[in-house]
Amino acid sequence: MPPRILEVRTKILKKNDEIARALRARFAEHGLFVINVVSSPGAGKTELLAQLMTMLREQGLRPAAVVGDLATENDALRLSASGCPAKQILTGSMCHLEADMVETALDGFDLDDFDILFIENVGNLVCPQSFDLGEDLRVLLFPCTEGEDKPLKYPTLINTCDLVLFAKMDIAEAVGFDTELARRNCAQARPGVAIIETSARAGVGIDALARTIVEKQKIKRREATNLV
Amino acid sequence: MKSVAGIRHLDHPYRTLTDGSVMHELSIATHLVAVATEALENAGETQPVTVVRIRVGALAGVVIEALEFAWDIATDCTRCAGARLEVERVPAAVRCAACHTETTVDGPLPFICAQCGQPAIDIVAGRELDLIALEVHDGPGPSAEECHATAHP
Ligand SMILES: Nc1nc2c(ncn2[C@@H]2O[C@H](COP(=O)(O)OP(=O)(O)OP(=O)(O)O)[C@@H](O)[C@H]2O)c(=O)[nH]1
Ligand SMILES: [Mg+2]
Ligand SMILES: [Zn+2]
Numbered sequence: 001m002p003p004r005i006l007e008v009r010t011k012i013l014k015k016n017d018e019i020a021r022a023l024r025a026r027f028a029e030h031g032l033f034v035i036n037v038v039s040s041p042g043a044g045k046t047e048l049l050a051q052l053m054t055m056l057r058e059q060g061l062r063p064a065a066v067v068g069d070l071a072t073e074n075d076a077l078r079l080s081a082s083g084c085p086a087k088q089i090l091t092g093s094m095c096h097l098e099a100d101m102v103e104t105a106l107d108g109f110d111l112d113d114f115d116i117l118f119i120e121n122v123g124n125l126v127c128p129q130s131f132d133l134g135e136d137l138r139v140l141l142f143p144c145t146e147g148e149d150k151p152l153k154y155p156t157l158i159n160t161c162d163l164v165l166f167a168k169m170d171i172a173e174a175v176g177f178d179t180e181l182a183r184r185n186c187a188q189a190r191p192g193v194a195i196i197e198t199s200a201r202a203g204v205g206i207d208a209l210a211r212t213i214v215e216k217q218k219i220k221r222r223e224a225t226n227l228v
Numbered sequence: 229m230k231s232v233a234g235i236r237h238l239d240h241p242y243r244t245l246t247d248g249s250v251m252h253e254l255s256i257a258t259h260l261v262a263v264a265t266e267a268l269e270n271a272g273e274t275q276p277v278t279v280v281r282i283r284v285g286a287l288a289g290v291v292i293e294a295l296e297f298a299w300d301i302a303t304d305c306t307r308c309a310g311a312r313l314e315v316e317r318v319p320a321a322v323r324c325a326a327c328h329t330e331t332t333v334d335g336p337l338p339f340i341c342a343q344c345g346q347p348a349i350d351i352v353a354g355r356e357l358d359l360i361a362l363e364v365h366d367g368p369g370p371s372a373e374e375c376h377a378t379a380h381p
Binding site for chain 1: 251252255259263264267268275278279282288289290337338348349351357358360361362363365366
């Protein structure tokens with residue numbers, strides 16, 4: 001007897017997409033601008049975010065963060081040092097954040113208390129790309145210590161990102177990082193992508209990053225009010 | 229749905245694939261089982277599933293070999309246990325902003341218009357990660373595989 005075929009045609013990550021869509025609507029409703037930060041492990045996400053949040057707070061903004069790690073609360077503690085609220089998401093063996101984890105982590109946060117939310121994803125260059133977290137901006141942190149060809153080896157992640165940060169640039173010379181080559185490689189994987197060179201250690205590029213974020217947040221607000 | 233965190237196969241050599249990609253495919257396989265199960269329930273389908281047909285784009289970031297490996301683990305004790313995973317690969321394609329030509333990209337890079345040689349950003353295919361169809365055993369047949377594995381939480 002021939003098999004019976006049940007046509008389905010649905011996205012495999014439908015559940016995640018639905019939760020992410022609901023989160024995005026909720027963020028918009030509260031005027032919250034949300035940034036998903038992705039990179040390989042140890043690229044410098046926490047260090048950079050701690051500095052960036054400190055700067056944004058000094059400028060009168062109200063940032064907050066949730067941070068995903070396989071284990072330990074260390075990164076949330078480090079981010080709290082900026083004086084901004086930070087909450088840890090422990091993922092166990094899960095190598096990326098999914099939308100429902102972010103949703104759960106936001107329990108107990110009053111979203112009206114913040115205007116910018118950072119989501120520090122689990123350090124991983126493969127997994128986070130498929131999982132929408134409801135963010136407005138996806139930022140890839142790419143440290144000079146990883147070599148210029150990382151963007152070519154992991155093109156699919158960079159391809160879903162809106163902004164690339166070259167990180168740890170204080171040691172770029174020491175590791176022989178060819179900035180122009182790295183820029184060309186990024187452009188191959190995502191033509192026209194904006195790149196900011198940063199060093200959390202030396203405090204370089206944090207102000208440019210803060211300006212970019214504030215600018216993009218304003219654009220989003222303007223679009224939102226135009227829609228109403 | 230079985231939790232990915234409950235998986236016991238962490239010491240398998242496949243885990244050493246770059247940056248833990250098997251864990252990624254495992255969570256995708258787990259999501260796939262969930263949407264397949266939902267589709268079966270919606271259709272009132274009670275027969276065993278023999279084939280699960282999916283479509284995976286070249287830019288979906290999924291290693292198909294890893295997904296096939298993860299499939300057996302993710303389907304264990306589910307409605308999809310024992311079903312064959314059939315994968316249709318979709319190449320990436322970009323559309324040129326200047327001349328509107330669509331170019332099929334061989335592999336993940338580079339995104340260059342075949343007509344005018346300009347970099348093309350507009351991705352029109354390659355991000356697919358879709359469940360297409362399920363084949364179920366028709367007529368009276370064996371009931372869905374029973375689950376004997378009690379080791380799983
Ligand atoms: N030289 C230099 N080192 C840095 C810089 N930023 C971070 N580091 C170092 O890089 C290491 C990792 O930094 P983290 O901020 O923990 O990186 P991460 O991406 O949050 O790491 P995970 O959350 O574990 O993936 C630490 O030893 C930091 O001191 C930088 O700008 N320059
Ligand atoms: Mg960190
Ligand atoms: Zn063209």
